[in-house]
Amino acid sequence: MKLFNHANRQRNADTRRVYALFEIAHTLVDFGAAVCFTIGSVLFFWPEYETPAIWLFTVGSVLFMAKPTLRLAREIKLYRMGQLDRLAERAQND
Numbered sequence: 001m002k003l004f005n006h007a008n009r010q011r012n013a014d015t016r017r018v019y020a021l022f023e024i025a026h027t028l029v030d031f032g033a034a035v036c037f038t039i040g041s042v043l044f045f046w047p048e049y050e051t052p053a054i055w056l057f058t059v060g061s062v063l064f065m066a067k068p069t070l071r072l073a074r075e076i077k078l079y080r081m082g083q084l085d086r087l088a089e090r091a092q093n094d
Contacts, residue, residue, distance in 0.1 A: 008078040011085065015078055022074035029063050029070060036060030 009019035040056030043049040 003072075003075045003079055008075070008082055011078075011082060015081055018077055018081065019074065022070060022077075026067060026070050026074075029066050033060045033063035033067075036063065 009015055036056040037060040040053040040060065043053035043056065
């Protein structure tokens, strides 16, 4: 069993649920980053709002950085779920 293997997310109802929850989180983070960058970009039209614009760009950048972190966390979780499934099968067969 490998990380980023499509079969990991389709193994059973629990893995499909975990995959769906992580996809929702990933989409929310992506949307939040886009909103921060869009509002930050508009705020740069007025010099007095430069500091909030910089902060929004910083927050947006952190959110964009969180996206691959979420993907890796999801894949590790699915991988571990598969390891537990195999361990349970071995215990039943013994």
